[in-house]
Amino acid sequence: MTTATVAPVYAGRSHALPSAASPPRRRPGRNVPPASRRAPRRAGPAGRHGEWDEQDARDAEQLSKNKVTHILSVHDSARPMLEGVKYLCIPAADSPSQNLTRHFKESIKFIHECRLRGEGCLVHCLAGVSRSVTLVIAYIMTVTDFGWEDALHTVRAGRACANPNLGFQRQLEEFEKHEVHQYRQWLKEEYGESPLRDTEEARNILGKYKEQGRAESQPGARRWSSFPVLPPLAYSHYTTET
Numbered sequence: 001m002t003t004a005t006v007a008p009v010y011a012g013r014s015h016a017l018p019s020a021a022s023p024p025r026r027r028p029g030r031n032v033p034p035a036s037r038r039a040p041r042r043a044g045p046a047g048r049h050g051e052w053d054e055q056d057a058r059d060a061e062q063l064s065k066n067k068v069t070h071i072l073s074v075h076d077s078a079r080p081m082l083e084g085v086k087y088l089c090i091p092a093a094d095s096p097s098q099n100l101t102r103h104f105k106e107s108i109k110f111i112h113e114c115r116l117r118g119e120g121c122l123v124h125c126l127a128g129v130s131r132s133v134t135l136v137i138a139y140i141m142t143v144t145d146f147g148w149e150d151a152l153h154t155v156r157a158g159r160a161c162a163n164p165n166l167g168f169q170r171q172l173e174e175f176e177k178h179e180v181h182q183y184r185q186w187l188k189e190e191y192g193e194s195p196l197r198d199t200e201e202a203r204n205i206l207g208k209y210k211e212q213g214r215a216e217s218q219p220g221a222r223r224w225s226s227f228p229v230l231p232p233l234a235y236s237h238y239t240t241e242t
Helices: 060-065 102-115 129-142 148-156 165-180 181-189 198-216
Strands: 009-011 069-076 084-092 122-126
Touching: 060 069, 069 129, 084 102, 084 129, 102 122, 102 129, 102 165, 102 181, 122 129, 129 148, 129 165, 129 181, 129 198, 148 165, 148 198, 165 181
Parallel strands: 009 122, 069 084, 069 122
Antiparallel strands: none
């Protein structure tokens, strides 16, 4: 989100920050931008957020600058790395067979409680393409009335390469069909009416994203905005690793 009333949520991977960790390998079909073209972005849950990786999660100076107090780490070797930061670590592979749905509730609770306190939460995996994006999409679906595809497109407004793998997409689709309504009710009962304007801001972001996508799809149109053209959900182009 872009208003001062909404605490930032960060997800995945964006700019390269100093770190002893080696950068993850790039995989065919994963449109991860070069480090020199990535930059941080403050925002709330509805997608126009900076996306970080494990390297960024080690940079105490940048985390402090962006008022990040909570880190949700979701990858094969997720573990706490810094003192003075609250962690939720979820060991998970970027495989279509990995069950991320069972981690949705604890992730949503972790992010939401952080935001209600006016603090910032970083959600990261290794490449910021699949695992962390999936958890952020589930959160967006819960705090708005979005289905999974609108939530994904909202994330892509700030993170063009966001592509949950096929298995995670199916889990999000099942979440939309069978569970998200109960999750929304649970969130309301647990925390009351939210002071955050998530649905309104998410709709604004998604509307601008789609509008720009339509404009840029016209023959001869010039690309001038940070909003990318709506990409198709081409399942066959996804790899199984970030």
